[in-house]
Every structure is written in structure tokens, then in C-alpha cells.
Amino acid sequence: MRARKVPAAGLADTLGAGWVDRTRRPYVRDGTAWVPVREGYPADADLPEREVYRGRGYHLIGDIAVLHGDAPTEEELAAILRHCRPRSIVRIRGYTGEMRIPDAEVLYGTAGEVRHREQGYTFILDPTRVMFAQGNRTEKARIAALIRPGERVADMFAGIGYFSIPAAASGARVHAMEINPTSFEYLRRNIMANHVADRVTAEVGDCRDLLAGVYDRVLMGHFDAPSMLDDALAHVRAGSVLHVHSIGDATDAIRERAAEAGFRAAIASRRVKKYGPHAWHMVQDVTIS
Known part of the structure; x- marks a missing residue:
């Protein structure tokens, strides 16, 4: 090359x-x-051409390689070290509770904070302390492209800013809500790092208690989002759009909830990524009328 x-x-x-x-x-x-x-x-x-990597799958978050699933073999660890030379290799066994706290195991090196660059944005985080939604990259870019300047957007599950920061960078006025105090501190830092503090209002706590006023767009990026539709529908009007994440298609439940709130809903369902055997992470784009 x-x-x-x-x-x-x-x-x-x-x-x-x-x-x-x-x-x-x-x-x-x-x-x-x-x-x-x-x-x-x-x-x-x-430069000589780099050898195509065919080993164990991983995500590189900053300079930390993050694995999910079963523990890797020594050979798999060695292959990852040769391929990307990370500062650390971390295995995430899973996430616990509504705050999605990682159950993390450091397999190599020293973990800690990283500055991760993605699609032109900077995300500061420690992947052993907070979840990073690496697999939603296409969805984050799609939402940013849909934003119209001046929209009032609610991000009910803001995390460290995966959707809030791209939305604000696209011209939205974002109300970002996060219940996990650790994630919230990274959210605040990431808002500053990406120079969108004038367009994001961040609050820590349960989003159901923090929603206020009427929104043009509501981001519901959590698998429990369908259970909180009543709360979101109390803060929309005709023309508002909700992006409701779920495991499996939630179209029927969304249409029923909207009708109970006195609205009609035009719903378009999309697959984000495979979640497990016969299960998909879905997002439903819901236009209220």
C-alpha cells in the first residue's frame, strides 16, 4: 500500500x-x-499489505479491544494482539439491571478511559463501567440524517450520548435523559468534547419523570421502550415522530398504545442487528397523526 x-x-x-x-x-x-x-x-x-484478519470477533473502542460471549482461547487472544495491538482486551460477560452496567473481565493489559472516535464524533468512556452501543453505528447515522434543524428532540435513554450528540450536531435542540449516574457524567463530558453544549440540556434521573413539554422527535433507544410508550405519548403532537427500539416487532403494541392516547400512528419497522437465535433488535419509526 x-x-x-x-x-x-x-x-x-x-x-x-x-x-x-x-x-x-x-x-x-x-x-x-x-x-x-x-x-x-x-x-x-x-507498505506491505496487511494480512486479512479471520479470528475471533471483537470491537475496538478507543485502544481497547472488547469481546462478548464465551471466554476466548489463548490463541484467539494472541491473534487479536497481533492484529490491532490494543492497550487492553476486555471481555463483557453481559449487562445487569436497568442501568446496563457491564460485567467486565480484563483479559490483557490495563483498562480505563478511552477517547473513541466514531463518524466524526468523540466519545469518552470506560467500557468496563458503561455500555457502548457499538453495533448501532448505522442507526446513529440514520437518525442524524433525519433531524431537521430546530427540532425539539427527547432522548429518553441517552447513555453517554450515542444519539444525543449526532442529533445536536445536526441542528436539533436535545433534551438528554440518563438514569445511570456514571453514564450521565460521561454524557456531560461528551457534550462538551463535541461542542454541542448550547444545543443539549442533560438531566440525570428516570426519563419518565423528566419528560417536559412537547417534542418533535422522541428517541427511545432501549429494549424496554414499548413499556414506556404511554409516558412518551403524553409529550407529542400530530407530526411528532418516535423511534421505538425493541426485541422483535412491536408494531401492534405501539398502534394499540397510540390509539388509547387518542392518536393514529403510521409505523415503519426496521431491523438493526441480530440479537440472538430467531430474535432481532428492531426499531419502529412512528409518525403520529
């Missing part, structure tokens, strides 16, 4: 340059980024 050497801190600013080969991914190591170069432009080095 023909590449140019640039400081890793300046990588984001470099990627829009005309000489960058956008069909290939940059390679970052030890504070240096090697950026692929298009044909016809000079390069600093010709």
Missing part, C-alpha cells in the same frame, strides 16, 4: 485531501497514521 506519514492527531483533517485513496483504510500505530495514497500522487512509503 502506497502511503503518506502524518501525525495520528491530524488524521481526521487529512482524510478530505484530494490525494487520499478513500477506498482503503489508514493504518495507525504509535502516534503515526499511514494514509493510503491515490495513483498519480507521491507517497512516503510502500
